[in-house]
Amino acid sequence: MGDLTDDIERCLADCACDGPTAERARCSCEEGRVRETKRVLLDERRRLLEELHASQRGIDAIDHLLARVASEM
Template identity: 75%
Template sequence: MGDLSEDLERCLCDCACDEARAAKARCSCEEGRVREAKRVLLSERQRLLDELHANQRGIDAIDHMLHRVSCECVPRRASANSGEGASHE
């Protein structure tokens, strides 16, 4: 395993963090500025959570529409057949 500052930078890069912010966190860690390194980590964590929640809302909306389509959409063939049957009676 690498040294902490390298692992920190790698972690942030893997999370699609801006390279400049990842380098800033690494530098802060190397210089012993723990609060600054943690601040970068926490802000990136929040960014990822915001993306996750936005994606979850999209998934929920699609699930809702899938349910509505299953319940409310009548196949054309079935509605056409019922219309023909009604006219013969």
């Protein structure tokens, strides 16, 4: 699983995944523990989606304020 382990490490580094989580994914992949590897990746995906949704709410709020400012000027 060498290439897959490298890809997982690279992907999680690109996602700004914390060190212990990335290490857990790497170890479980190297040891062939597919369920654990998938669990770590799915948890990280969930974290990223939560960040994305929070950012989207901020963007929506700013867009709303921009529209209000534009209509009052």
